[in-house]
Amino acid sequence: MKKGYELIYKRPKTLLSKRMHYCPGCFHSTVHKMLMEVVEEMDIQEKTIGVCPVGCSVFAYDYLDVDMQEAAHGRAAAVATGIKRMLPDRIVFSYQGDGDLAAIGTAETIHACNRGENFTFIFINNGIYGMTGGQMAPTTLEGQKTTTSPYGRKPDTAGMPIKMAEIVSLFERVAYVERVSCNTPANARKTKRAIRKAFEFQMQGLGTTFIEVASNCPSGWKCTPEESLNWLKEHVFPYFPLGVFKEPAKEKV
Amino acid sequence: MPQKGYVEISVEVCKGCNLCVIHCPTECLALNTSDTNSYGLHYAYLVDEDKCIACQNCAVICPDAAITVYKKVA
Ligand code: SF4
Numbered sequence: 001m002k003k004g005y006e007l008i009y010k011r012p013k014t015l016l017s018k019r020m021h022y023c024p025g026c027f028h029s030t031v032h033k034m035l036m037e038v039v040e041e042m043d044i045q046e047k048t049i050g051v052c053p054v055g056c057s058v059f060a061y062d063y064l065d066v067d068m069q070e071a072a073h074g075r076a077a078a079v080a081t082g083i084k085r086m087l088p089d090r091i092v093f094s095y096q097g098d099g100d101l102a103a104i105g106t107a108e109t110i111h112a113c114n115r116g117e118n119f120t121f122i123f124i125n126n127g128i129y130g131m132t133g134g135q136m137a138p139t140t141l142e143g144q145k146t147t148t149s150p151y152g153r154k155p156d157t158a159g160m161p162i163k164m165a166e167i168v169s170l171f172e173r174v175a176y177v178e179r180v181s182c183n184t185p186a187n188a189r190k191t192k193r194a195i196r197k198a199f200e201f202q203m204q205g206l207g208t209t210f211i212e213v214a215s216n217c218p219s220g221w222k223c224t225p226e227e228s229l230n231w232l233k234e235h236v237f238p239y240f241p242l243g244v245f246k247e248p249a250k251e252k253v
Numbered sequence: 254m255p256q257k258g259y260v261e262i263s264v265e266v267c268k269g270c271n272l273c274v275i276h277c278p279t280e281c282l283a284l285n286t287s288d289t290n291s292y293g294l295h296y297a298y299l300v301d302e303d304k305c306i307a308c309q310n311c312a313v314i315c316p317d318a319a320i321t322v323y324k325k326v327a
């Protein structure tokens with residue numbers, strides 16, 4: 001550091017130094033960073049347990065320096081349920097993509113939310129199956145081209161993109177639901193605040209907390225990272241609006 | 254007067270996504286298009302240190318946490 005200067009931002013210690021395998025500009029990395037900043041700031045590294053999905057973030061345990069458990073495809077919510085019930089004093093989160101949480105694992109997701117399991121979902125919705133080569137996901141937008149919808153998603157045969165944040169906010173025992181993104185520094189800061197809030201509600205035992213990240217996939221969307229930010233603004237946010245869908249009543253907080 | 258700062262960007266951690274460059278309000282960052290890191294990627298660097306206002310925007314948006322920010326002590 002130069003003389004006369006002070007350090008004001010550095011990579012969180014809780015994010016391991018191993019190079020993340022995600023593509024350049026992918027929000028998976030941004031959310032990993034934000035998540036680990038929250039763990040560092042709340043000083044809960046020893047008490048936090050994460051559950052990994054199958055998908056691009058299957059190796060998240062290589063980067064997040066907290067206890068991690070890999071789940072079978074789509075079953076992260078069931079595994080997180082077990083962990084949190086056995087170790088209720090821990091802060092438990094599942095980290096899942098749209099294929100994991102909203103396709104193969106829909107049943108686990110819905111029922112964990114209906115039971116109000118007291119852990120935090122971190123749901124990365126990038127509208128595509130990134131790891132397997134850019135196939136259509138339940139969250140792929142109408143008309144969006146993927147390798148399995150080369151003429152664009154057609155609602156008549158594939159239905160409309162699933163709005164998970166809106167759906168889970170209907171469950172009585174779900175305490176907090178917010179959809180965030182990381183397309184600007186301001187939104188990335190909001191993502192971090194949302195994760196922190198979710199962990200705080202979880203520590204108060206208020207019920208399920210659910211953070212959906214309107215994420216990107218420059219490789220799967222076949223564009224540059226910068227173009228992926230434009231796609232988010234022009235196409236994703238109008239259909240998947242950002243914001244808080246549910247929050248605990250003030251007197252409980 | 255705005256605060257004054259500078260950033261350090263890890264050449265090997267940077268993936269050249271350009272997100273820091275487009276979000277720096279004072280346009281003091283750029284990708285080094287004449288050099289690559291060991292992964293073959295053009296990395297971001299601080300072009301104009303005098304302009305950096307230590308706002309942390311670049312560090313917050315950087316997916317790979319490659320950026321460290323320093324602020325001049327008032
Ligand atoms: S701290 Fe702000 S002004 Fe300095 S390089 Fe980063 S974005 Fe630019």
Ligand code: SF4
Pocket residue numbers: 025262266267268269270271272273274296297314315316317318319320
């Ligand atoms: S945002 Fe990070 S990874 Fe992307 S170019 Fe800037 S320093 Fe490199």
